[in-house]
Amino acid sequence: MITLSDCVRMDHRDPIASLRDQFNLPPNVIYLDGNSLGAQPKGAVERANQVLQKEWGNDLIRSWNTAGWFDLPSRLGNLLAPLVGAKPDEIVVSDSTSINLFKALAAALSIQQKKYPKKKTIVSERNNFPTDLYIVQGITEWLDLDFELILVDKPEQLKWAINKDTAVVLLTHVNYRTGAMHDMHELNALAKEHHALTIWDLSHSAGAVPVDLNGSQADFAVGCTYKYLNGGPGAPAYIWVAQRHLPDFKNPLSGWWGHASPFDMQDTFTPTASIRRALCGTQPIISLSLVESGLEIFRRTDMTAIRKKSLALTDLFIQLIEDNCASHGLRLITPKDHAQRGSHVSYMHPHAYPLIQSLIQRDIIGDYREPSVMRFGFTPLYTSYADVWNAADALRDILDKNAYEINAPRHAVT
Amino acid sequence: MITLSDCVRMDHRDPIASLRDQFNLPPNVIYLDGNSLGAQPKGAVERANQVLQKEWGNDLIRSWNTAGWFDLPSRLGNLLAPLVGAKPDEIVVSDSTSINLFKALAAALSIQQKKYPKKKTIVSERNNFPTDLYIVQGITEWLDLDFELILVDKPEQLKWAINKDTAVVLLTHVNYRTGAMHDMHELNALAKEHHALTIWDLSHSAGAVPVDLNGSQADFAVGCTYKYLNGGPGAPAYIWVAQRHLPDFKNPLSGWWGHASPFDMQDTFTPTASIRRALCGTQPIISLSLVESGLEIFRRTDMTAIRKKSLALTDLFIQLIEDNCASHGLRLITPKDHAQRGSHVSYMHPHAYPLIQSLIQRDIIGDYREPSVMRFGFTPLYTSYADVWNAADALRDILDKNAYEINAPRHAVT
Numbered sequence: 001m002i003t004l005s006d007c008v009r010m011d012h013r014d015p016i017a018s019l020r021d022q023f024n025l026p027p028n029v030i031y032l033d034g035n036s037l038g039a040q041p042k043g044a045v046e047r048a049n050q051v052l053q054k055e056w057g058n059d060l061i062r063s064w065n066t067a068g069w070f071d072l073p074s075r076l077g078n079l080l081a082p083l084v085g086a087k088p089d090e091i092v093v094s095d096s097t098s099i100n101l102f103k104a105l106a107a108a109l110s111i112q113q114k115k116y117p118k119k120k121t122i123v124s125e126r127n128n129f130p131t132d133l134y135i136v137q138g139i140t141e142w143l144d145l146d147f148e149l150i151l152v153d154k155p156e157q158l159k160w161a162i163n164k165d166t167a168v169v170l171l172t173h174v175n176y177r178t179g180a181m182h183d184m185h186e187l188n189a190l191a192k193e194h195h196a197l198t199i200w201d202l203s204h205s206a207g208a209v210p211v212d213l214n215g216s217q218a219d220f221a222v223g224c225t226y227k228y229l230n231g232g233p234g235a236p237a238y239i240w241v242a243q244r245h246l247p248d249f250k251n252p253l254s255g256w257w258g259h260a261s262p263f264d265m266q267d268t269f270t271p272t273a274s275i276r277r278a279l280c281g282t283q284p285i286i287s288l289s290l291v292e293s294g295l296e297i298f299r300r301t302d303m304t305a306i307r308k309k310s311l312a313l314t315d316l317f318i319q320l321i322e323d324n325c326a327s328h329g330l331r332l333i334t335p336k337d338h339a340q341r342g343s344h345v346s347y348m349h350p351h352a353y354p355l356i357q358s359l360i361q362r363d364i365i366g367d368y369r370e371p372s373v374m375r376f377g378f379t380p381l382y383t384s385y386a387d388v389w390n391a392a393d394a395l396r397d398i399l400d401k402n403a404y405e406i407n408a409p410r411h412a413v414t
Numbered sequence: 415m416i417t418l419s420d421c422v423r424m425d426h427r428d429p430i431a432s433l434r435d436q437f438n439l440p441p442n443v444i445y446l447d448g449n450s451l452g453a454q455p456k457g458a459v460e461r462a463n464q465v466l467q468k469e470w471g472n473d474l475i476r477s478w479n480t481a482g483w484f485d486l487p488s489r490l491g492n493l494l495a496p497l498v499g500a501k502p503d504e505i506v507v508s509d510s511t512s513i514n515l516f517k518a519l520a521a522a523l524s525i526q527q528k529k530y531p532k533k534k535t536i537v538s539e540r541n542n543f544p545t546d547l548y549i550v551q552g553i554t555e556w557l558d559l560d561f562e563l564i565l566v567d568k569p570e571q572l573k574w575a576i577n578k579d580t581a582v583v584l585l586t587h588v589n590y591r592t593g594a595m596h597d598m599h600e601l602n603a604l605a606k607e608h609h610a611l612t613i614w615d616l617s618h619s620a621g622a623v624p625v626d627l628n629g630s631q632a633d634f635a636v637g638c639t640y641k642y643l644n645g646g647p648g649a650p651a652y653i654w655v656a657q658r659h660l661p662d663f664k665n666p667l668s669g670w671w672g673h674a675s676p677f678d679m680q681d682t683f684t685p686t687a688s689i690r691r692a693l694c695g696t697q698p699i700i701s702l703s704l705v706e707s708g709l710e711i712f713r714r715t716d717m718t719a720i721r722k723k724s725l726a727l728t729d730l731f732i733q734l735i736e737d738n739c740a741s742h743g744l745r746l747i748t749p750k751d752h753a754q755r756g757s758h759v760s761y762m763h764p765h766a767y768p769l770i771q772s773l774i775q776r777d778i779i780g781d782y783r784e785p786s787v788m789r790f791g792f793t794p795l796y797t798s799y800a801d802v803w804n805a806a807d808a809l810r811d812i813l814d815k816n817a818y819e820i821n822a823p824r825h826a827v828t
Contacts, residue, residue: 024471026471026472026473026474029474031474033474033475036475037470037474037475037478040466040470040471044466045466045467048462048466048700051647052454052458052459052462053459056451056647057438057454059440060440060443060445060451060453060779061447061450061451061779061781062774063647069648095509096694096697097695097696098667098669098670098694098695099509099513099667099669099695102666102667106556126681128681130670130673130679130680130681131669131695133681133682134668134669134670134673134682134683135668135669137668137683138665138666138667138668138669138683139666142520142524142666151681224696232470232698232699232700233470233477233483233698233700234483234696234697234698234699234702235700250555250556251552252552252556253512253513253516253549253552254549254552255510255512255513255548255552256512256544256545256548259544263784264784265544265783265784266544267541267547267565268547268548268551269548269552280510280513281510281511281545281651282510282511282640283648284646284647284650284698284701285646285647285648285701286646286647286648286649286698286704287698287701287702288648288698288701290700360476365475365476367475369679370677370678370679411479
């Protein structure tokens with residue numbers, strides 16, 4: 001059996017254990033929800049003070065020049081690029097994931113309409129993050145466009161669903177509920193074979209698992225910065241466009257930040273040549289600035305080290321639950337195969353909701369997702385092996401003692 | 415002649431003079447650019463600490479329930495409502511002005527397409543804030559929609575441009591360059607006569623001049639919170655939809671925040687019945703939270719008092735320039751008629767750019783807009799009559815002495 005002492009030893013041997021010191025973690029809390037909202041980098045507090053006191057408070061309007069606010073989306077994009085296999089000047093950070101997905105989908109459909117007007121399906125998964133599907137619905141229903149959304153129930157059905165009719169394949173790389181990860185190389189190749197364009201939502205991937213957008217020949221990608229990238233609650237999202245599509249990237253959200261000469265105040269829109277054509281309007285500078293503090297921590301390590309620890313943490317959790325909770329009816333819905341696993345682990349249980357609430361009462365924070373799913377996120381930058389042991393042990397204890405309230409009242413946000 | 419002592423006396427008599435204490439204004443600076451970026455409410459620093467330390471840092475994911483993050487767009491909308499003649503639950507604060515304009519325009523076009531399919535023009539002004547025009551271009555060019563953008567060169571041409579062919583009238587209430595204000599009642603009535611829908615951009619109005627959205631029978635409105643509302647750099651914007659249009663308000667940016675049951679994780683989008691159907695994805699919580707500190711200050715006064723002081727400040731500045739700079743070729747482009755004036759005053763001058771730079775070097779901050787325009791914004795909440803006198807006197811001094819560098823190097827952001 002694996003003991004707490006074994007885990008403490010693993011922490012001593014962990015080459016990136018010291019990165020935990022870069023974060024303000026609440027005392028006595030085991031935080032396994034960084035896949036929903038990442039913890040706070042210490043640098044973010046310092047940066048917030050700087051933006052509040054100096055940039056806004058004192059320098060006011062002058063900060064547009066002196067603090068480089070207008071360049072922030074590009075500067076942050078360049079910090080993010082190496083984490084997802086992108087090159088400099090291929091990513092901008094701005095707006096929300098949903099809005100960036102709208103831009104990517106609108107551009108992809110417009111490219112396909114011109115080149116392959118008969119392609120009329122958009123392929124995705126029924127258990128994709130719902131808002132991604134809502135965006136497809138919004139864009140196609142708005143003017144009754146004749147695109148059909150094809151939703152597969154199982155990942156293996158993608159190989160039939162992606163065919164000559166497919167205009168766009170829209171997938172989340174790591175599933176928000178199960179933690180299952182797609183093979184991005186394989187699916188990009190399959191899409192390419194059928195002249196379909198791929199859009200990847202990297203919200204549960206970036207900063208947690210290696211992603212190779214250029215190497216795998218992806219077409220478009222979007223994602224949020226507030227999960228494994230620790231950018232702060234609801235921090236602005238990002239969009240990546242493969243260089244080969246940039247000249248044809250037509251953004252219907254064509255605001256002045258995407259203009260070739262934004263300060264000339266021309267009355268017609270001419271998109272800039274760069275990825276900044278994916279920008280729209282003025283960005284929330286304070287939230288945007290803090291994204292930098294999260295991204296800077298990644299400069300102290302690399303995705304290989306992060307992935308190695310992520311797999312070790314999730315392996316450990318799965319093993320501990322197998323060893324100690326076998327009789328309690330937990331059903332693992334995260335793939336055991338490393339190649340198919342992201343950085344969170346999910347179990348189904350008929351009492352998943354009260355179980356999670358009971359853990360939270362003990363300051364062990366995972367979360368609940370409909371239906372009947374307990375999620376545990378493992379952030380290699382700050383989760384320790386001892387955290388994993390203590391969390392698994394608390395869950396065992398709660399299950400052994402039936403120490404949860406079956407009819408726990410539901411919160412609005414679960 | 416009006417003396418500095420006269421102005422100091424006006425400050426003593428000013429019933430809202432004490433509101434200046436609610437702001438962190440940099441010492442020795444006369445800030446006349448609140449129409450571009452509002453000054454910092456003292457409450458914003460306190461609120462930022464709370465969001466950083468407690469909500470994000472300590473409570474982490476639990477703040478979605480305990481800090482009411484999900485309700486913020488509505489809570490802020492309700493604080494803003496009385497300033498623009500809206501009722502509770504008619505406004506949400508989220509995303510950027512450009513994105514909200516896209517939503518309003520998309521919804522308006524969709525409503526008109528169904529009811530009056532022959533209406534094919536969108537009427538605006540050539541000197542509208544450019545990004546508003548870019549959004550029209552983005553939406554119509556994306557799928558080659560057959561709407562035509564009609565731009566009038568002078569406000570008085572609107573009465574001909576708005577006619578039976580007009581689907582949508584898209585105007586900025588107070589012009590960003592000239593400070594000229596439209597008659598919202600009159601133009602809404604004219605549009606209604608022709609079954610056209612109006613969209614108002616209130617970026618330079620809200621918090622500076624009285625606006626009566628419901629009373630004037632407007633259809634849609636959007637605007638930013640970082641100018642006269644003092645919400646912080648690039649703070650999220652707002653959108654208002656007249657209740658009568660809400661059931662038909664079809665938002666193509668249909669993200670999960672606009673869903674009727676956002677936490678049920680359904681795979682199809684059903685818009686909520688309320689104004690929250692104008693929301694899209696997760697919002698930048700830190701920037702969004704600080705908007706509250708700006709809006710709360712307005713609870714200490716009302717738009718009648720603010721408007722009265724705004725007109726007194728702008729009258730004073732115009733008078734001082736007339737009295738003291740008559741020979742220097744400044745051309746006032748802001749209407750003298752109170753009914754047509756917002757809260758900033760603009761002058762054209764061949765050397766407008768170096769003049770503004772020279773003022774900024776003396777810590778008197780106005781701004782420059784192409785072509786050859788100096789703008790001076792007067793924020794009744796914190797601009798004093800003495801500020802106005804000192805600014806006018808500095809401009810006089812610079813002009814009298816030719817104390818400006820004609821070839822001043824241009825900043826990227828002017």
